[in-house]
Amino acid sequence: MGNNIIEVKDISKSFVISSKSPGLKGTLKHFFKRKTIKKKVVKNINFEIKEGEIVGFLGANGAGKTTILKILCGLLYPSNGYISVAGSRPFEREASFLEKITLIMGQKQQLIWDIPPVDSFYLNASIYGIEKKEAIKRIKDLSEMLEIDSELYLPVRKLSLGQRMKAELLAALIHKPSILFLDEPTLGLDINAQSNLRKFLQIYNKQTGATILLTSHYMKDITYLCKRVICIQEGYITYDGKLEKLLTKLSPNKEVTIICKSKKDLENLKTLSLEIKNINDNQITFTINKFDFKNTLKEILNRFDIEDLHITEPPIDEVIGKILINKK
Amino acid sequence: MEIWNKKVYCYGLMNIKKYLKVYSYFNYSSFSIELEYKFNLLIDLLTSILGLIGSIFLLSIFFSNTDEIGGWNFNQALIIQGIYTILNGITNTWFNPNLREIVKYIREGTLDYVLLKPIDSQFWISFKRISPTGLIEILLGFFVLIYCLYLNNIAFTLISFILLTITLICSISILYSLWFLISTTTIWFVKTWNATEVLRSFLYMGRFPIDSFSFSLRIFFSTIIPITFITSIPSEVLLGLSPAWKIILEVLVSMIFLVFSRKFWKFALRFYTSASS
Numbered sequence: 346m347g348n349n350i351i352e353v354k355d356i357s358k359s360f361v362i363s364s365k366s367p368g369l370k371g372t373l374k375h376f377f378k379r380k381t382i383k384k385k386v387v388k389n390i391n392f393e394i395k396e397g398e399i400v401g402f403l404g405a406n407g408a409g410k411t412t413i414l415k416i417l418c419g420l421l422y423p424s425n426g427y428i429s430v431a432g433s434r435p436f437e438r439e440a441s442f443l444e445k446i447t448l449i450m451g452q453k454q455q456l457i458w459d460i461p462p463v464d465s466f467y468l469n470a471s472i473y474g475i476e477k478k479e480a481i482k483r484i485k486d487l488s489e490m491l492e493i494d495s496e497l498y499l500p501v502r503k504l505s506l507g508q509r510m511k512a513e514l515l516a517a518l519i520h521k522p523s524i525l526f527l528d529e530p531t532l533g534l535d536i537n538a539q540s541n542l543r544k545f546l547q548i549y550n551k552q553t554g555a556t557i558l559l560t561s562h563y564m565k566d567i568t569y570l571c572k573r574v575i576c577i578q579e580g581y582i583t584y585d586g587k588l589e590k591l592l593t594k595l596s597p598n599k600e601v602t603i604i605c606k607s608k609k610d611l612e613n614l615k616t617l618s619l620e621i622k623n624i625n626d627n628q629i630t631f632t633i634n635k636f637d638f639k640n641t642l643k644e645i646l647n648r649f650d651i652e653d654l655h656i657t658e659p660p661i662d663e664v665i666g667k668i669l670i671n672k673k
Numbered sequence: 674m675e676i677w678n679k680k681v682y683c684y685g686l687m688n689i690k691k692y693l694k695v696y697s698y699f700n701y702s703s704f705s706i707e708l709e710y711k712f713n714l715l716i717d718l719l720t721s722i723l724g725l726i727g728s729i730f731l732l733s734i735f736f737s738n739t740d741e742i743g744g745w746n747f748n749q750a751l752i753i754q755g756i757y758t759i760l761n762g763i764t765n766t767w768f769n770p771n772l773r774e775i776v777k778y779i780r781e782g783t784l785d786y787v788l789l790k791p792i793d794s795q796f797w798i799s800f801k802r803i804s805p806t807g808l809i810e811i812l813l814g815f816f817v818l819i820y821c822l823y824l825n826n827i828a829f830t831l832i833s834f835i836l837l838t839i840t841l842i843c844s845i846s847i848l849y850s851l852w853f854l855i856s857t858t859t860i861w862f863v864k865t866w867n868a869t870e871v872l873r874s875f876l877y878m879g880r881f882p883i884d885s886f887s888f889s890l891r892i893f894f895s896t897i898i899p900i901t902f903i904t905s906i907p908s909e910v911l912l913g914l915s916p917a918w919k920i921i922l923e924v925l926v927s928m929i930f931l932v933f934s935r936k937f938w939k940f941a942l943r944f945y946t947s948a949s950s
Contacts, residue, residue: 415785418789420788438788443789448789453781453782454783459710460705460706460709472695472790473791
């Protein structure tokens with residue numbers, strides 16, 4: 346892993362928004378005299394991202410994830426602070442910078458609706474100054490990776506959402522960007538399409554060494570792709586580090602259900618100094634801290650003759666859900 | 674010197690080559706879209722032919738009881754009709770399909786994709802689409818003009834050709850800038866689609882000689898919204914009636930409008946916050 350490709354220091358962003366009271370009275374009041382408030386959506390955030398990293402942004406709706414992505418790719422001016430992406434100031438939107446990045450948004454599309462995706466690819470290639478021969482090669486390579494072929498010659502409107510997303514990716518990657526900003530890329534896709542997309546992104550990252558920044562509400566996207574996550578809450582960064590560490594922090598325990606051969610074993614198990622969650626017939630469920638887990642389990646297996654055992658972890662969605670609810 | 678050469682080559686010639694290529698793809702994709710809807714194409718074609726016949730019919734009604742309107746006789750007024758048809762064709766070919774989309778770009782937030790491409794955003798927004806049926810109108814307009822040369826016994830010289838070209842380009846620039854200026858305000862007001870409709874209806878005024886309006890309307894349509902200005906001057910040039918100052922004035926006005934519309938776009942982009950997702 347290389348040098349820092351993204352550096353963000355003390356970035357804030359405020360928007361002026363107008364608020365309106367309900368009802369006709371409120372509407373009229375709003376028409377004649379608008380009440381505007383300045384809302385700070387991103388608050389003094391700092392982070393650095395190394396070349397080739399895949400980083401996930403976690404946060405509830407309206408937490409500021411998309412705003413941060415938009416600041417990073419140069420669509421929004423930060424209200425203050427220092428920002429450097431691939432050695433450039435993003436908001437200057439220099440051609441040399443734009444050639445290095447790409448933005449993919451799950452709910453917006455850049456492909457031309459009435460014509461086949463392949464025509465949009467050639468258009469994009471010409472914008473990035475890619476020769477036709479080279480463009481054909483890149484389309485072939487990427488379509489093989491994305492497992493999409495004949496669909497590229499059908500009008501976009503005839504494609505399924507999954508096929509369209511693949512085509513969107515191809516259009517966004519034809520200029521071989523080194524930084525990918527993905528805003529909920531798997532939104533609305535079925536389970537298979539989501540999984541294919543994740544696999545593709547992982548392979549793309551490995552093959553090209555591209556840096557990927559991703560926001561998603563599907564936890565699978567994050568756990569599959571990102572070793573590092575940045576949690577955002579009401580515009581603040583509340584966590585920046587390894588995903589594993591975050592999960593351990595939020596849910597430090599695992600549950601083990603043991604089915605005993607005899608009541609005697611069950612009684613003996615009860616004497617262990619472990620937190621018992623519940624007892625049912627000859628089944629007993631313990632809550633065990635992840636740090637002691639291996640040793641405790643070894644001890645149980647050595648000392649007792651048990652019939653069966655299940656290990657469960659709280660569902661990751663539930664754990665991450667805690668971040669979204671917890672206040673700072 | 675080497676740096677200078679590099680600058681001219683990389684940002685000048687190479688850029689022109691790139692933009693021409695992109696423009697050819699724009700045209701290609703627009704034609705493909707139009708051809709997807711064959712029936713639509715036929716209707717558009719019929720509309721433009723009927724539109725021209727209707728306008729000439731209207732003009733003939735005005736002249737049925739009088740030989741002159743504002744110092745222009747029917748044959749001369751037909752030149753204005755020809756110029757108007759060309760400009761209307763250009764409007765339908767380029768301005769209308771493109772600048773109407775600005776509202777969509779902004780409401781749906783797809784302007785994000787335009788701004789993140791290493792290409793001039795004004796170029797993209799102004800030339801992305803082309804509606805080929807408008808080209809028929811442009812052709813029809815030129816036929817009317819050629820017919821007018823014969824009707825008015827005009828000796829068409831190289832100089833009048835050059836002057837006509839210059840004034841037409843200026844007229845197109847003014848019209849484009851006006852349209853683009855109004856569309857740009859979408860960034861603040863989001864729905865300005867109606868405002869361009871108003872401009873379109875003002876454009877209808879351009880079918881009549883500027884001198885046929887009252888003094889106050891003449892001022893309005895030649896300064897605030899210089900619609901008649903843009904059809905009258907090329908017509909006068911063709912008739913050999915236009916004094917040099919008028920041509921120079923039109924060149925100046927068109928340059929001011931173009932520069933202003935560009936600056937206004939750049940200024941407006943600073944307020945673009947992109948639709949939230």
